[in-house]
Amino acid sequence: MSPTSDDRYLSSLQSDLVKLYRVLRDTCLTRGILIKITQGFRTEAEQQALWDQGRTRPGLVVTQARSAKDSPHGYGAAFDIVIFDGSKPSWEEPKMTPRYNQVGAIGEALGLEWGGRFPKADKPHFQLARWKDRFKR
Numbered sequence: 001m002s003p004t005s006d007d008r009y010l011s012s013l014q015s016d017l018v019k020l021y022r023v024l025r026d027t028c029l030t031r032g033i034l035i036k037i038t039q040g041f042r043t044e045a046e047q048q049a050l051w052d053q054g055r056t057r058p059g060l061v062v063t064q065a066r067s068a069k070d071s072p073h074g075y076g077a078a079f080d081i082v083i084f085d086g087s088k089p090s091w092e093e094p095k096m097t098p099r100y101n102q103v104g105a106i107g108e109a110l111g112l113e114w115g116g117r118f119p120k121a122d123k124p125h126f127q128l129a130r131w132k133d134r135f136k137r
Helices: 015-030 044-052 097-109 131-135
Strands: 035-039 078-085 088-090 125-127
Touching: 015 035, 015 078, 015 097, 078 097
Parallel strands: none
Antiparallel strands: 035 078, 078 088, 078 125
16 A cells, blocks of 8 residues: 555545645654545445454444445545555554544544544544535435
8 A cells, every 4th residue: 555645535525625635645744644535535345344353344333324425435524534654554553542533633623524533433434514414414
């Protein structure tokens, strides 16, 4: 995973979310934290595959949204990140928890909703505030 290119995911996100992500990324860099997007917009098939994981296929349950229409990812209103530990991406708990908490606080200060506050915490997840009001009708 290259720590330099987010273009693949940025092109599928809402334009205001792209701007917020860039500020988040740049603010993190000034604090010595390198982040990269690992998920952005999800198709119905991609969301279904994640729903199946841990339910009908091996793996951990990683989503509570069965349909892309029930997820901000299905509207390009969310992204997931990874934080780099040196040159390697890391989701390792508890080692990376302080860094994810730092990035979460930065994202919240920018007005993003952070998945670290969800009842089932999802620390790599960020979404537009009030996305349901904007997109889900």
